[in-house]
Amino acid sequence: MTKTQIWTSAFLGLFILLFFLQQLTKQEDTPKHPMINDDYPEQSMTKExxxxxxxxxxxxxxxxxxxxxxxxxxxxxxxxxxxxxxxxxxxxxxxxxxxxxxxxxxxxxxxxxxxxxxxxxxxxxxxxxxxxxxxxxxx
Ligand code: HEC
Known part of the structure; x- marks a missing residue:
């Protein structure tokens, strides 16, 4: 491998790593709000x-x-x-x-x-x- 190829694959690897990290943190950042969670129909009705x-x-x-x-x-x-x-x-x-x-x-x-x-x-x-x-x- 040439130096350029090593750098290119290093960056590519880094981007892939960042992409997966972003996917992971995305899930943690947006938990479903309990009031609109279909698992708790009783709670979502308390407004009425x-x-x-x-x-x-x-x-x-x-x-x-x-x-x-x-x-x-x-x-x-x-x-x-x-x-x-x-x-x-x-x-x-x-x-x-x-x-x-x-x-x-x-x-x-x-x-x-x-x-x-x-x-x-x-x-x-x-x-x-x-x-x-x-x-x-x-x-
Ligand atoms: C601090 C005490 C108090 C609270 C709290 C209160 N009331 Fe009253 N209410 C009275 C009094 C005393 C009367 C009798 C009329 C008067 O002397 O003003 C009355 C009269 C009424 C009347 C008329 C009854 C009739 O036969 O004509 C209605 C209807 C009524 N209240 C509904 C309510 C509702 C609904 C609430 C809550 C949202 C409420 N009241 C909260 C003290 C209260």
């Missing part, structure tokens, strides 16, 4: 919370009770469908104050003097819609 999950995570139960049947702090959330449409209920959750003039709420004010129903106007309307659907199903 049900109405009840949202009620639990927004803390409604601290006032309305674990079973939502009411506590000394707040009224029951059963039977709302006789007073609320879906839209009206979403509006109420976003701005409970605008409902305070009705007799129903004057009574509530007397009964739950020291507790204020929080406004959830910082929440995604879609989430409030899911909460409303769930609440309206409680009879």
């Amino acid at each position: 919370l049900s109405g009840l999950d949202l009620i639990n995570s927004f803390g409604c139960i601290t006032c309305h009770g674990n079973d939502l049947q009411g506590t000394p702090k707040a009224p029951t959330l059963y039977g709302l469908s006789s007073n609320y449409s879906r839209d009206k209920l979403i509006n109420y959750l976003r701005n409970p104050n605008s409902f305070m003039d009705s007799d129903r709420f004057k009574e509530f004010k007397q009964k739950y003097r020291n507790v204020i129903m929080p406004a959830y106007n910082n929440k995604d309307v879609k989430d409030l819609g899911r909460i409303a659907d769930y609440l309206l199903s409680l009879q």
Whole structure:
């Protein structure tokens, strides 16, 4: 072999080595994200919370009770469908104050003097819609 041939094969060998190294590190750099991993279908569904999950995570139960049947702090959330449409209920959750003039709420004010129903106007309307659907199903 001439000197040129030795250098050429040395470089070629180096490139091949680098190529394989790159392939190896590529695999380590891009592990599958668990949320889009088909091996974990349950995990990838956790983004869609049900109405009840949202009620639990927004803390409604601290006032309305674990079973939502009411506590000394707040009224029951059963039977709302006789007073609320879906839209009206979403509006109420976003701005409970605008409902305070009705007799129903004057009574509530007397009964739950020291507790204020929080406004959830910082929440995604879609989430409030899911909460409303769930609440309206409680009879
Ligand atoms: C800090 C306590 C508290 C929390 C937390 C709370 N509420 Fe209330 N809620 C009240 C009180 C008190 C009333 C009664 C109205 C009033 O006095 O403002 C009420 C009234 C309501 C009403 C009207 C009931 C009716 O019969 O007209 C609905 C619906 C309601 N809450 C849903 C919710 C939902 C859904 C959540 C969570 C996203 C929630 N509340 C969180 C205290 C609370």
